[in-house]
Amino acid sequence: MGFEIQKQKGGILMKNNILKKIFSYTPETHRESFVLNNEEQFEFDARDEKRTECDYVSEKLDVNRAYINKRYNLPHNNDVVIRDIILRDDIRAFLIFFDGMVSTKYVNENIIKPLAELPFINDNSFNDKMYEFFTTHSQVKDESDFDIIAEEVNFGCCVLFVDGLDTAFVFDVRDWEHRSIDKPENEQSIYGPQEAFGEMMRTNTALVRKILKTEKLIALGVKVGEVSKTRGVLLYLSDVANEKLVGEVKRRLDGIATDYILSVEEVQMFIEDSPMAITPQILATERPDRAARALTEGRCVLILNGSPRALVMPTNAFELTHAASDDYLNVPFATMSRLIRLTGMMLSLLLPALYLAVTLYHQEIIPTYLLYSISASRENVPFPTLLELLLMDISFELIREAGIRMPSPIGSTLGIVGGLILGQAAVSAKIVSPIMIIVIAITGIGSFATGDYSLGWAYRLLRLGFILIASVYGFYGIAAGIVLYSLYLGKLESFGVPFLSPSIKFKNKGMESAVAVNRIWKREYRPGFLKAKKRQAEPEISRKWYKDDK
Amino acid sequence: MLSQKELTMIITNAFTVKMLLTYPNGLIDLCGNSAWIAVIISTAAAAAVFWITTLLYVPNKNIIGIAETLGGSGLRIATGVAVFVIMALGFFGVWRSFVEIIRLVLLQGTYIEFIALLFGITLLLGAMCGIKAIGRVHGIFIPVAAISFVLFVILAVPEFKTLNIFPIFGKGVKNTFLYGFNGLSIFGDLLMLNILIPYSGTLNNYKKSGAKSIWIGGACAFLIMICYNLIYTYPASADFIVPVYQVERLMRFSSFFSRFEAVFQLIWSLAIMLYGSAYSYTMALVWQSTFKLKDIKPVIYVTVAAMGAAALVPEDFELMILMERIINKYLFIPVLLLPLIFGAVSRIKAKKA
Numbered sequence: 001m002g003f004e005i006q007k008q009k010g011g012i013l014m015k016n017n018i019l020k021k022i023f024s025y026t027p028e029t030h031r032e033s034f035v036l037n038n039e040e041q042f043e044f045d046a047r048d049e050k051r052t053e054c055d056y057v058s059e060k061l062d063v064n065r066a067y068i069n070k071r072y073n074l075p076h077n078n079d080v081v082i083r084d085i086i087l088r089d090d091i092r093a094f095l096i097f098f099d100g101m102v103s104t105k106y107v108n109e110n111i112i113k114p115l116a117e118l119p120f121i122n123d124n125s126f127n128d129k130m131y132e133f134f135t136t137h138s139q140v141k142d143e144s145d146f147d148i149i150a151e152e153v154n155f156g157c158c159v160l161f162v163d164g165l166d167t168a169f170v171f172d173v174r175d176w177e178h179r180s181i182d183k184p185e186n187e188q189s190i191y192g193p194q195e196a197f198g199e200m201m202r203t204n205t206a207l208v209r210k211i212l213k214t215e216k217l218i219a220l221g222v223k224v225g226e227v228s229k230t231r232g233v234l235l236y237l238s239d240v241a242n243e244k245l246v247g248e249v250k251r252r253l254d255g256i257a258t259d260y261i262l263s264v265e266e267v268q269m270f271i272e273d274s275p276m277a278i279t280p281q282i283l284a285t286e287r288p289d290r291a292a293r294a295l296t297e298g299r300c301v302l303i304l305n306g307s308p309r310a311l312v313m314p315t316n317a318f319e320l321t322h323a324a325s326d327d328y329l330n331v332p333f334a335t336m337s338r339l340i341r342l343t344g345m346m347l348s349l350l351l352p353a354l355y356l357a358v359t360l361y362h363q364e365i366i367p368t369y370l371l372y373s374i375s376a377s378r379e380n381v382p383f384p385t386l387l388e389l390l391l392m393d394i395s396f397e398l399i400r401e402a403g404i405r406m407p408s409p410i411g412s413t414l415g416i417v418g419g420l421i422l423g424q425a426a427v428s429a430k431i432v433s434p435i436m437i438i439v440i441a442i443t444g445i446g447s448f449a450t451g452d453y454s455l456g457w458a459y460r461l462l463r464l465g466f467i468l469i470a471s472v473y474g475f476y477g478i479a480a481g482i483v484l485y486s487l488y489l490g491k492l493e494s495f496g497v498p499f500l501s502p503s504i505k506f507k508n509k510g511m512e513s514a515v516a517v518n519r520i521w522k523r524e525y526r527p528g529f530l531k532a533k534k535r536q537a538e539p540e541i542s543r544k545w546y547k548d549d550k
Numbered sequence: 551m552l553s554q555k556e557l558t559m560i561i562t563n564a565f566t567v568k569m570l571l572t573y574p575n576g577l578i579d580l581c582g583n584s585a586w587i588a589v590i591i592s593t594a595a596a597a598a599v600f601w602i603t604t605l606l607y608v609p610n611k612n613i614i615g616i617a618e619t620l621g622g623s624g625l626r627i628a629t630g631v632a633v634f635v636i637m638a639l640g641f642f643g644v645w646r647s648f649v650e651i652i653r654l655v656l657l658q659g660t661y662i663e664f665i666a667l668l669f670g671i672t673l674l675l676g677a678m679c680g681i682k683a684i685g686r687v688h689g690i691f692i693p694v695a696a697i698s699f700v701l702f703v704i705l706a707v708p709e710f711k712t713l714n715i716f717p718i719f720g721k722g723v724k725n726t727f728l729y730g731f732n733g734l735s736i737f738g739d740l741l742m743l744n745i746l747i748p749y750s751g752t753l754n755n756y757k758k759s760g761a762k763s764i765w766i767g768g769a770c771a772f773l774i775m776i777c778y779n780l781i782y783t784y785p786a787s788a789d790f791i792v793p794v795y796q797v798e799r800l801m802r803f804s805s806f807f808s809r810f811e812a813v814f815q816l817i818w819s820l821a822i823m824l825y826g827s828a829y830s831y832t833m834a835l836v837w838q839s840t841f842k843l844k845d846i847k848p849v850i851y852v853t854v855a856a857m858g859a860a861a862l863v864p865e866d867f868e869l870m871i872l873m874e875r876i877i878n879k880y881l882f883i884p885v886l887l888l889p890l891i892f893g894a895v896s897r898i899k900a901k902k903a
Contacts, residue, residue: 361656362812473668475812476656479819480672486691487676487827490683500686 057144061092061163068096068161071150083107088118092163101156103175111158111171130162130169139172151229179308181207184286184324186453191328196286201305205233207288208303212237212295220246222253224270224304225261232267232304235291240298242531248495249300249313264307271313273493278458281494283315290324298532314494316501316529318514320452321345326517334517342515344449347442349459352389353466353478355439359385361474377433386471388432392440393467395422397460400444501529552749556685557759558766559692560746560828564739565767566699567825569774570818571647573736574793576875577775580729582720582784586775588730593768596737599886600764604757607893608900612747614839616892620899629892630840633741636884637833638857640738643874644829645669645861648822650870651792655815663862669826670858676827677834677850681749684828691824698817699770705801705810706777714783715776721784735878736771737764738885742832791871794818830854 058064065082072080083095093115097107143149144167149159156174181203184196193211197204205219220234234253236246252271261267268282269275285291286309291301294312302311321342326334358366359374366374381388399418406414423441426432443463450456462485469477492499521542526532552560577585609616617629649665657665676684719726743760750756778793781800790796798811834849843849864870 364809365812473665474656475816476652476665476819477668479816480668480823483672483687483820483823483827484675486687487679487683490686491679498682498686500683500690 055146057146057149057161057166057168059164059166061094061161064161064168065094067146071146072096083112085112085115087115087162093160095158095160096153097158097173098153098156101176102158102173106171106173106175107158111160111173115160130165141170142167143170144168154229155231178203187285187287187290187324189287189323189325189328191325193287193289195288197288197291197303197308197310199306199308201231201233201303204288204303204310205235208235208292208295208301211289211292216240217295220250222250222302224253224256224267226257226259228260228262230261230305232264232302235295235301235303237295237298240296240526240532240534241300242298242533245298245314245495245530246300249302253302261304262306264302264304264309264311267302267304268311273495277488277492278461279317279489279492279499280320280452280454280458281315281492281499283312283319283452284309284454285312285324286310287324293327296537297526298530298534314497314530316494316497317489317492317499320455321450323451327520329517331517331519335515338515338517341449341451344446345451345455345459346446348444348446348450348456349463350466350478351443351446352393352439352463353470353481355436356385356389356467357470357474357478360471374433374435377435380430381433383431385436386467388436389439389467392426392432392436393443393463395426396440396444497529551751552681552685552746552755553689554750554755554759556689557743557746557750557755558762559688560685561739561743561759561763562766562770563688563692563695563821563825564742564828565736565763566770567818567822568644568736569771570794570822571644571651572791572871572874573878574775574778575788575791575871576878577730577733578778578784578788578793579875580721580732581726583715583717583779583787584720584726584730585733586715586772586779587719587726588733589736589768589772589775591727591730592733592736593764593771595731596734596740596768596886597761597764599890600740600760603886603890603893604760606890606897607753607756608897610747610753612745612839613888613892614745614836615748616896620892620895627840629888630836632884633745633888634833634836634840636741636881636888637829637836638860639877640881640885641826641829641833642857642860643870643877644822645826645857646864646867646870647874648819648826649861650867651795652815652819654792655795655811666858666862669823670854672823673826673830673857674850674854676823677830677854678847679827681746681828681831681835684824684831685749688824688828691820695817695821698814699773702798702801702814703773703777705803706781706797708802709797709800710777710780711783712780714781715779732879732882733771734882734886736767738878738882739829740764741885741888742829744889745832745836791867830857833857 058067068074068082074080074082079099081095081097081099083097085093085095087093095107095111143152143159149168149170152170153159156176158171158173160169160171162169178200179198181195181198183194187196195207197207209217209219214237216237216239218236218238220236222232222234223229224232232253234246234249249271253267256267256270258270261270264284268280268284272281274281283294285294288310291303291310291312295301299315300313302313322338323341326338329337363371378385383391395418399414399422403411403414403418423437427434427437447456447459450459462481466478466481469481471477473480486500490498490500521538524538524540524542525535526537528535574585577588581588609619611619614626614630614633618626645666649662649669652665652669653660653662740760743756743763747753747756750759774794777797778787781797782790782793787793795811795815798814799809801810803810830850830853831846834846834853837843837849837853838846864873
């Protein structure tokens with residue numbers, strides 16, 4: 001009975017509440033954001049340059065432990081491992097490392113085991129060089145600066161703190177999962193080495209060092225990103241590269257003021273002379289042999305940990321059109337290949353615009369029978385040529401963009417859908433003319449022949465501009481576009497080197513060759529625009545046997 | 551700095567592009583069939599005047615710089631304004647002729663203002679890129695244009711009729727050897743070379759670039775003129791305002807491609823636009839150095855806009871050609887004499903000092 005009354009009361013209350021909610025005014029209550037704007041939340045900021053005594057290792061282990069706990073937000077930080085060790089004579093110590101970034105085998109066998117089984121500790125051995133006595137790991141160093149210690153821990157090292165010592169020991173036991181050395185994906189070549197850079201910095205430097213077996217190859221350590229401190233190496237040949245160039249690259253790398261740098265492409269955007277330019281001014285390569293060749297010419301190469309591509313600086317407009325295979329082919333074949341590639345690139349850039357200009361304004365240059373053919377094929381197409389062209393070009397770009405993001409098993413389906421259905425169906429439905437399909441197909445093939453992938457992006461954008469200007473001004477517009485793009489390239493520089501150097505030389509005795517490939521025994525001088533320390537790369541007669549024969 | 555090669559390319563292009571416009575027609579009018587001889591005489595005369603100028607010219611300065619040294623700010627401003635006016639008079643005709651030819655050859659039925667607008671935008675943006683960029687692009691483009699030019703001459707050969715060149719002295723010896731000096735107006739851009747001296751590094755570069763440009767430009771002008779004279783005889787040849795276009799119209803390249811003028815016009819357009827960019831920059835440079843302005847970009851805006859407006863002032867093309875001929879008749883005199891006079895005076899003053 002009482003329950004029923006309560007139920008009735010509850011029902012009335014509920015009804016009242018609902019009515020209140022609907023009809024009565026209730027002021028909006030301010031809700032605190034989950035992300036508090038509280039500066040005190042940050043316990044440690046790597047950007048903060050203020051240094052205190054606390055930033056150095058203390059003799060008291062508890063102080064060090066408390067600092068580490070605070071800095072690494074322990075115990076919230078799940079993958080930080082703190083391993084306590086009791087040494088002989090009850091000396092306490094602890095190890096810190098990130099789970100998954102170190103080799104557990106090395107930590108167990110080479111660090112913990114020797115320390116736990118220490119036969120003796122005396123005054124001679126209990127000091128900041130104690131690792132020389134007790135540990136069996138090869139790469140160890142002592143360090144007392146907590147910033148450096150944290151940086152090393154964050155980069156996969158294991159650090160040992162010992163009670164009574166104001167120094168910690170950093171063990172390089174990095175060992176994380178990574179991709180093995182693979183074949184190049186974007187710079188394939190039938191000839192020459194088939195290795196590509198991976199994500200591991202040291203593996204990458206070793207790949208280059210394996211090719212250039214000289215102590216003159218300097219691997220200058222760099223760190224980019226104020227918090228991430230992403231590690232990289234700046235490679236150059238000390239007896240060849242211009243010191244000012246090396247200094248300039250280093251200056252720009254040091255001048256990157258951002259918290260996190262994750263990839264070499266981000267670095268590229270930070271150090272390029274004109275980052276908003278549509279043409280890249282730094283060559284990015286995934287081939288160690290190409291990087292090595294650039295080094296021999298006097299360039300600098302930047303390898304960044306975690307990036308499977310290296311940056312080659314400086315470069316010029318012509319080198320972006322070159323392919324790695326050019327150096328491994330005989331001169332006639334390499335020149336032919338380069339000319340075909342250049343033709344393909346020009347077609348990808350200009351063919352749609354030229355087609356538009358010819359069909360709209362300059363029909364007189366089309367032979368009569370071809371003109372009939374084009375005219376007949378366009379007879380039933382309801383759209384103007386410009387719209388037809390834009391429709392097909394955008395469709396092609398759509399297929400290309402989708403193709404990159406699609407899982408590879410579905411890729412072939414996309415090809416069928418794009419190529420057959422879209423092309424064939426569009427012609428059958430009389431939306432576009434067959435000749436337009438041919439134009440777009442040649443343009444597409446030409447764009448795939450582009451030497452540098454990022455240059456392909458530039459050409460895609462420029463193509464659109466050329467199409468629009470050709471639709472209004474015909475050949476005259478194309479001429480204006482070519483002049484402006486050329487002058488724009490002429491204005492660009494890559495680390496102080498004009499982007500349009502070298503210009504065409506008929507008697508070229510240098511390594512530089514814009515269009516035709518220079519004979520390997522005639523590459524007597526390094527590219528002049530690099531101002532290398534040592535200009536001569538080989539003597540005037542580099543085929544000595546030939547001279548002997550004569 | 552511009553390399554000697556780049557400077558040579560800029561000036562050679564400047565000399566040659568005029569032959570693609572209405573200049574040959576002016577010479578034909580004066581000399582008849584002997585216009586090609588007039589070109590040879592003019593080239594030799596230009597080379598001689600330039601040689602004398604280089605002998606007298608000592609300081610590594612352009613004439614505005616020399617004017618300042620000789621007579622202070624007053625003379626600098628007077629010289630600068632005079633040079634600017636001379637350059638402007640020489641350029642607005644080129645601008646109008648070019649857009650008229652584009653309308654005639656490529657864009658029939660399009661408004662002239664609309665064509666001039668794109669030309670103006672190209673010159674503006676091109677000049678904004680700076681003389682170094684312009685020089686680099688010249689260094690790459692001119693060899694390509696040279697190949698096209700050789701092709702042009704080769705394709706013209708089948709149309710040659712040897713008898714067309716007779717009488718060899720055309721409208722007479724007096725016309726050929728006296729009025730023929732009018733051909734010196736082709737070399738009016740030697741003034742541009744003088745203005746660019748500060749960019750040429752050394753005076754030696756200026757001298758070599760000038761000499762090479764005169765001979766190469768003269769050779770190109772001679773080839774164009776002889777081709778035209780061998781194809782069209784006087785007085786029929788005087789009827790065509792743009793001789794190069796008339797030659798292009800006759801060309802046949804196999805039985806497949808029948809009309810080729812649009813392709814040539816595309817290449818000539820590139821050359822003229824590059825020339826226009828270099829010229830606009832130089833004019834702005836004159837203004838900048840005359841009034842010692844810090845930034846050149848605003849001057850480029852004003853210069854290009856003013857030249858574009860001036861080019862569109864003549865009501866029709868015929869009036870424009872008439873004006874151009876009158877200007878060309880006298881303009882080459884101050885163009886060639888100014889550097890000579892300033893060079894001589896500065897040398898005398900230096901010797902006295």
